[in-house]
Amino acid sequence: MSQDPAVSSRTDWWQTGVVYQIYPRSFADANGDGIGDLAGIAEHLDHLGGGDDALPVDAIWLSPIYPSPDFDFGYDVADYVGIDPRYGTLADFDRLVEAAHRRGLRVILDLVLNHTSHRHPWFEASRAGRDNPYADWYIWRDSPGRSRLGARRTPNNWRSYFGGSAWQWDEGRGQFYMHTFLPEQPDLNWRSPAVRAAVMDVVRTWLDRGVDGFRLDVFNTFYKDAALRSNPRRIGRRGRWSWQRHLFDRDQPDLPDALARIRNLVDSQPGRMTVGELFDNSMAKAAAYIEPKHLIFDWTFMSLRWSAAAFRDAIVARDAAFGPDRWPANVLSNHDQPRHASRFGGGLPVETVDARAKVAAALLLTLRGTPFLYYGEELGQRNLVIPNAESLDPPARRATWLSPWWNRDQARGPIAWSANRGGGFTRGTPWLPLSADFETRNVEGQAAHPGSVLSWYRRLLRLRREVPALQGGDQRLLEVGQLDVLAYVREAPAGKTDAMGASLVALNFGDAPATIQVPAAPSGVAWRPSLSTHLRPEAEAIRGSVTLAPLEALVAVGG
Ligand code: NOJ
Ligand code: CA
Numbered sequence: 001m002s003q004d005p006a007v008s009s010r011t012d013w014w015q016t017g018v019v020y021q022i023y024p025r026s027f028a029d030a031n032g033d034g035i036g037d038l039a040g041i042a043e044h045l046d047h048l049g050g051g052d053d054a055l056p057v058d059a060i061w062l063s064p065i066y067p068s069p070d071f072d073f074g075y076d077v078a079d080y081v082g083i084d085p086r087y088g089t090l091a092d093f094d095r096l097v098e099a100a101h102r103r104g105l106r107v108i109l110d111l112v113l114n115h116t117s118h119r120h121p122w123f124e125a126s127r128a129g130r131d132n133p134y135a136d137w138y139i140w141r142d143s144p145g146r147s148r149l150g151a152r153r154t155p156n157n158w159r160s161y162f163g164g165s166a167w168q169w170d171e172g173r174g175q176f177y178m179h180t181f182l183p184e185q186p187d188l189n190w191r192s193p194a195v196r197a198a199v200m201d202v203v204r205t206w207l208d209r210g211v212d213g214f215r216l217d218v219f220n221t222f223y224k225d226a227a228l229r230s231n232p233r234r235i236g237r238r239g240r241w242s243w244q245r246h247l248f249d250r251d252q253p254d255l256p257d258a259l260a261r262i263r264n265l266v267d268s269q270p271g272r273m274t275v276g277e278l279f280d281n282s283m284a285k286a287a288a289y290i291e292p293k294h295l296i297f298d299w300t301f302m303s304l305r306w307s308a309a310a311f312r313d314a315i316v317a318r319d320a321a322f323g324p325d326r327w328p329a330n331v332l333s334n335h336d337q338p339r340h341a342s343r344f345g346g347g348l349p350v351e352t353v354d355a356r357a358k359v360a361a362a363l364l365l366t367l368r369g370t371p372f373l374y375y376g377e378e379l380g381q382r383n384l385v386i387p388n389a390e391s392l393d394p395p396a397r398r399a400t401w402l403s404p405w406w407n408r409d410q411a412r413g414p415i416a417w418s419a420n421r422g423g424g425f426t427r428g429t430p431w432l433p434l435s436a437d438f439e440t441r442n443v444e445g446q447a448a449h450p451g452s453v454l455s456w457y458r459r460l461l462r463l464r465r466e467v468p469a470l471q472g473g474d475q476r477l478l479e480v481g482q483l484d485v486l487a488y489v490r491e492a493p494a495g496k497t498d499a500m501g502a503s504l505v506a507l508n509f510g511d512a513p514a515t516i517q518v519p520a521a522p523s524g525v526a527w528r529p530s531l532s533t534h535l536r537p538e539a540e541a542i543r544g545s546v547t548l549a550p551l552e553a554l555v556a557v558g559g
Contacts, residue, residue, distance in 0.1 A: 010327070013106065013271065014058075014106075015370055015472060017058025017059060018058050018365065018373065018464070019058065019061055019275075019372045019373070020055070020373045021060075021061045021063065022060050022061065022062050023374075023375060023412055024038070024041065024062055024087055025073065026414045026415060026425070026431075027375055027425075028041060028043060028415075028424075029425055029426035030043060033428055034429045035086050035087075035431050036087075037086065037087045038092040038093055038095075038096050041060075041062075041096055042099050045100060045105065046103075048105055049100075049105040050102070051103075055461045056104075057373065057461065058106060059105060059213070060100060060108065061108035061275075062108070062110060064110045064112060066081075066083065067082050069119050069184070071394055072181060072394060073392075073393070074110075075217065076116070076118075077116055078116070078119045079120070079121075080111075081205045081206070093209075094209070106212035107210075107211050108211065108214060108275070109211050109213075109215070110214070110215045111202070111214045113199050114218045114219070115180065115186055115188060117184060117185065118186055119184075122134050122137050122138075123137075123138060127173055127177070128172065130173060130175075136189055137194065139178035139186075139187055140176070141178075142174075142176075154166075154167040155228055156228050156229065157230040157244065158228075158230070158244075158249045160181060162395040163240075163398045163403030163405065164403065180221050191223070199262075200262070211272075212272055213275070214274045214275075215276075216275070216276045216277060217277050218277055219277065219278075219279075220250050220278060221279050222258060223254045225248035226252075230248070231246055231247055232244065240403060241403070246280075250279060251285065259276075262274065267293060273293075274294050275294070275296065275297060275329055275370075276297065278297055278299070281303070283317060283318055283322075286298030286321075287321045287323075290326040292326075295327065297329050299331075301330065305344075306509060308483065308484050308486040309483055311363065311486050311509075315477060319475075328367075328370070330372065331364075331372040331374075333374035333411065334372070334374050334411075335411060335412055338383050338406070338410060338411055339374070339377065339382060339383050341360075341377070341380045341381060344356045344360060350437075354380045354453055356551065357380040357453050358380075358551075359509060359552075362533075363553075365464055366460070366470050366505045366555060368475035373457075375415050376413075378454050378457040379415070379416075379441050379442070379446055379452075380441065380453035381415065381441065382435060384410045384411075384412075384432060385410070386407055386409045386410055387407075388405075388407050391408075391409050392431075392432070393408040413433065413435055414426070414431075414432060415443070416438035416441065417442055417443045417444060418442050419444070423438040424442065424443075463530055467501055467530075468500040468501060469500040469503045469557075470490055473493070473500050473503070474492070474493045476488060478517075478519065479517075482516050483510075484509050484512070485507065485510070485514050487506040487507065489503065489504050489519065490503045491522060500559065501557055502523070502557065502558055502559030503557050503558075504518060504556040505555050506546065506554045506556075508549065508553070509551070510551070513547055513548065513549055514547070515545055515546070515548075516547075516548065518545060520543070521559065522558065522559045523558050525558065526543045526558065527542040527546075527556035527558035528542070528558060529554055530555050530556060532553065532555070
């Protein structure tokens, strides 16, 4: 390992590059059964990397593609080293990895190691009896007795994040098992050395198959308190999950060691990475789990409203929590949250929502850290409108007033490739409907329009490739004297004089023009606009100040 991780690590692909999340069910359906598949992804790699029409990004992360009974759409894994037949075969997977690598795209898999499906052979064996080799692979406990009303008491007060108790009674074993999510997703017992060894085998298997990294699903729940102590109560908001302090059902002292073992194994092969999905909204926790060579999502930007000041405050807070050496992973949308075009622009005219989506894209793709894009956001894709009652998403179907849940189907709709029937996504009936506006909001249509959201993403991504400061540079927030404008400079790390150049980014979140003061470009010459959402005078030189149009995003260089 390098002696100076803060600087050397900024040249690793997973820090300088951009990751694109694919939700495989909704990306491209090659065989017409209405469900996206690996062959479909392979057919559409040109959208992502390699050619002139590519976005381009540096890696794809596939949400789970393993065999699964789909109680949580793939996040309930029944075989960690196989491919669900609906997505294809291992041979299809190898072909996809090969085709991706040929285009310079890395492949990241989603590893769901906190729990398995209840249909996983490990769980089927575990529930079959108390004296087989798998008996302690899950978290089993006796009931401590019955309540006065005769109900079986649970081992402690832990809740499932998806509603109800975290404990499910199993008649066969005459015991409870623990599940942080659905009862169909029993939690593995990470205190068993056999479980830890099996997990390491899974990681090794995929590394040997050529994958470049892993997203670690809810990694900070792997370990639970050894004595299974009840969580202390607290005054919460709506939803019983928030009525406890989650002291004992996650973030246990044994976790860092287990995490280090996984990371060491991943690091044993050059160029591999992990990104941890933090199961919590805490910046401080995200900072604590980051290692110089790895990433952790922190969800700061997911919960912000459309406000330059809110983003500014969040960036300041995160810089303080992360310090100069921890590299952030930036994300605005994923398969669990409402799409950000809808979040930032819900109810506004189409043009305004698209304009905000472009400003958001400029932010995501120029801010210090690794950007994670969510398929469809490059079109400005909105949420689907699907009432909870018609939802396929299990927690939404289980939702009650005490366990509210939003409908994740809304963010999981198919991407449209063309205006054709089925949106070029499928010849059959899509598993979730296409967006109502797919005839105009699709890849082919937007590619033909220089003013589209897609064209803007392409220009941003290409510029990012050309300007090293936008990839690995430090970031200095500017005091610009305008509440609606977020502006910063990206440049070589302090004390370094490499050939990174410098970039000025100015984002007007507001609906009125705004004039801002800007610092001198490090070159001593003026800043030159490289990209703007608006027309700017040719050969414009920016010195001292610049006036931004309403909802203008401007990226200039000057180093
Ligand atoms: C986090 C995943 O992002 C989410 O989609 C899933 O439901 C839970 N983990 C449970 O696996
Ligand atoms: Ca299919």
